[in-house]
Amino acid sequence: MCGIVGYIGPRQATPFLIEGLKRLEYRGYDSAGIAVYDGESIETRRAAGKIAKLEGTLSADPVTGKVGIAHTRWATHGPPTERNAHPHLSTDNTVAVVHNGIIENANVLRKQLTELGHTFRSDTDTETIAHLVQELWEGSLEEAVIGALRKVEGTFGIAVVSSKDPSKIVAARKGSPLLIGVGDGEYFLASDASAILAHTRQVVYLNDGDLAVLTPDGYKVMDINNVPLRRSVERIEWDLAAIERGGYDHFMLKEIFEQPTTVENTMRGRLILEDGTSKLGGLNMSHEQLMAVDNIVITACGTSWHSALIGEMMIEDLCRIPVEVEYASEFRYRNPIITPSTLCIVISQSGETADTLAAMREAKRRGAQTLGLVNVVGSTIAREDDGGIYLHAGPEIGVASTKAFTSQVIALALFALKMARKRTLSVMRGRELAQAMHDLPKQIQSILDRAAEMEKIADEYKDAHNFLYLGRGFNFPAALEGALKLKEISYIHAEGYPAAEMKHGPIALIDEKMPVVFIAPHDGVFDKIVSNIQEVKARGGKTIIITSRDEPALAGLVDHEFRIPETVDMLTPILASVPLQLLAYYIAVKRGANVDQPRNLAKSVTVE
Numbered sequence: 001m002c003g004i005v006g007y008i009g010p011r012q013a014t015p016f017l018i019e020g021l022k023r024l025e026y027r028g029y030d031s032a033g034i035a036v037y038d039g040e041s042i043e044t045r046r047a048a049g050k051i052a053k054l055e056g057t058l059s060a061d062p063v064t065g066k067v068g069i070a071h072t073r074w075a076t077h078g079p080p081t082e083r084n085a086h087p088h089l090s091t092d093n094t095v096a097v098v099h100n101g102i103i104e105n106a107n108v109l110r111k112q113l114t115e116l117g118h119t120f121r122s123d124t125d126t127e128t129i130a131h132l133v134q135e136l137w138e139g140s141l142e143e144a145v146i147g148a149l150r151k152v153e154g155t156f157g158i159a160v161v162s163s164k165d166p167s168k169i170v171a172a173r174k175g176s177p178l179l180i181g182v183g184d185g186e187y188f189l190a191s192d193a194s195a196i197l198a199h200t201r202q203v204v205y206l207n208d209g210d211l212a213v214l215t216p217d218g219y220k221v222m223d224i225n226n227v228p229l230r231r232s233v234e235r236i237e238w239d240l241a242a243i244e245r246g247g248y249d250h251f252m253l254k255e256i257f258e259q260p261t262t263v264e265n266t267m268r269g270r271l272i273l274e275d276g277t278s279k280l281g282g283l284n285m286s287h288e289q290l291m292a293v294d295n296i297v298i299t300a301c302g303t304s305w306h307s308a309l310i311g312e313m314m315i316e317d318l319c320r321i322p323v324e325v326e327y328a329s330e331f332r333y334r335n336p337i338i339t340p341s342t343l344c345i346v347i348s349q350s351g352e353t354a355d356t357l358a359a360m361r362e363a364k365r366r367g368a369q370t371l372g373l374v375n376v377v378g379s380t381i382a383r384e385d386d387g388g389i390y391l392h393a394g395p396e397i398g399v400a401s402t403k404a405f406t407s408q409v410i411a412l413a414l415f416a417l418k419m420a421r422k423r424t425l426s427v428m429r430g431r432e433l434a435q436a437m438h439d440l441p442k443q444i445q446s447i448l449d450r451a452a453e454m455e456k457i458a459d460e461y462k463d464a465h466n467f468l469y470l471g472r473g474f475n476f477p478a479a480l481e482g483a484l485k486l487k488e489i490s491y492i493h494a495e496g497y498p499a500a501e502m503k504h505g506p507i508a509l510i511d512e513k514m515p516v517v518f519i520a521p522h523d524g525v526f527d528k529i530v531s532n533i534q535e536v537k538a539r540g541g542k543t544i545i546i547t548s549r550d551e552p553a554l555a556g557l558v559d560h561e562f563r564i565p566e567t568v569d570m571l572t573p574i575l576a577s578v579p580l581q582l583l584a585y586y587i588a589v590k591r592g593a594n595v596d597q598p599r600n601l602a603k604s605v606t607v608e
């Protein structure tokens, strides 16, 4: 959600800033802009729309200079116009700011600053920071930024440059990620490592409350009282290829097709077939601590919340420990019951989702042990949790989450297996589950090899206005996830429901125009879902059935069928989700939608 890039060094800043913005475009793509110090003043160029628009503006009216900041925006305050695009300037044009986050007291500050004679030129909350920095100037940019940050309430990742102190970028974070890239005689700033990976692998992750000053000669990190802080340099381990499309039409398709590998990577070195258990080095919990857990809360948002629902069923089924799943946005503002023996599992692809991070902090404050299931290495949740299981799915660039979802479910299965084997699960049953997990990558590949079948089904339904997704047991969350994938990238209204709930309301929607996707593998509730399929057929609904066998019970009930391999019940949602991802993808492409950058969305929601 919004991307920030900065450069200071011997090279021209603009080409780097544009390249960095393009790498971050998946974070927010409704407007973009840059500010560069050209030796005399701060020059800004901004444009509404994609980065390509900004490139057009820059080729008509270039800027040169070796210090610059840039931003790609996902609008919060004010519509996505050029006027609201970042960077924002102070009244005297000496200070430029880019900002990710929300300044909650912006209206109060705006009123005070207007009374002091400042002129506002946008509808954004961000602009207040630029005016505050000008107002509080006492000689150095970092002192003025510190003064400004003392006055703002809310969340921010910011980068600031000024023509009054031009050989500097000052950055600060509170609730919005930022990192420094350490190059060879040059320094970078970014909200996401993918922006700078082409130039350096050495990064310094800033913590909440950190302020950083970058100059052509180095960088320093301090707190808001100007007290120096030590922050270690870490190495990014993944390659540029991981954030490029590699011949696929879209990142989403690439990421769907990566799943045999990503699922394998999540399990690598962790699954112990012989003992029917798993080894999870990052949990940071002793055997005694794990045995003392008597209730689990899982908190997450969106797709990650769907994987949490599957995790709940796995853990309760295998470990007999009660589990509550909570939307992070609700959990953080309720009065949740947390005891000293509560384990709070936090699931987040990005590790930066504001609500999920806040929920984790709340659980910690109340004394829970926290365990993060996170994909992005070095992200805030990963650094603040008590223990964790990294997903190792590699960077996910497509805004619609695919490979992170299947890896989350695998990570939950690894955890459930470990906890269950410590308690009541027999080695024989443990081995059976471990073997089934081990077989998943090949099974996923066999589904992907038949992607064309799903493309044909998509062709038939691309013009539908509504979709219903129904599943039972472990596949109810798969139905929710299938519906979410379709609605977010194709803009077709879709609902996921537990299949038997349909007759309590949604059945009223069924007619010959309503496609209904049933997730009906041959599992423990297969016979039950057949009756629900009959109910839809009886009302003329069109059925698309994801199943795992040639089932006589389905004769006459199927308009379209997609076969998935058989596995143990708890792993069926992993296999079922792959054709659902393909269905959503192909429908969206056929409708001409921008699959990787769906309207109104952005990857990683770092605002409330």
Ligand code: F6R
Residues within 6 Å of the ligand: 301, 302, 303, 304, 305, 347, 348, 349, 350, 351, 352, 353, 356, 399, 400, 401, 402, 484, 485, 488, 604, 605
């Ligand atoms: C849907 C999607 C979102 C995210 C949600 C949580 O495809 O990507 O629903 O799952 O915003 O994001 P993370 O997992 O990064 O916390």
